[in-house]
Amino acid sequence: MKVTGSAIIEDGQLMLTGFSTSEGPDLxxxxxxxxxxxxGIEISKIDLKxxxxxxxxxxxxxxxxxxxxxYCQKAHVIFGAAMLQ
Incomplete structure (x- = not known):
């Protein structure tokens, strides 16, 4: 499994940029x-595309x-992670 891109939290918004991921059934x-x-807390389902x-x-x-x-809820597998700074 592979996830790439950047994640930034600013002004109450989590922004994923340059995002791509291996396909999963329920990410x-x-x-x-x-x-x-x-x-943790679930924020939202993601759009693979x-x-x-x-x-x-x-x-x-x-x-x-x-x-x-x-995170894939169906398979209970973490596809990728980014540390907040």
């Missing part, structure tokens, strides 16, 4: 603590999380 973006999906995607994260306390995960 979602999460804010998480480390690589633990169970300690869009290189630029934006999601509202204004209701999340970003300080509680340090990682953005691309």
């Amino acid at each position: 979602h973006v999460y804010l998480a603590k480390g690589m633990e999906v169970s300690k 869009k290189m630029e995607q934006t999601f509202d994260v204004s209701k999340a306390d970003i300080a509680d999380y340090d990682t953005i995960l691309i």
Whole structure:
């Protein structure tokens, strides 16, 4: 599995740019603590075909999380991760 691109959180928006991923049946973006999906929150389902995607994260306390995960809910597999800075 492979995910590429950049992830930035700014003004309550999570922006994925230059995004591409291996195909999966049910991919979602999460804010998480480390690589633990169970300690994270689901933000949205992702579009496999869009290189630029934006999601509202204004209701999340970003300080509680340090990682953005691309996670397949059906297979219970992490496809990719990016550390928040």
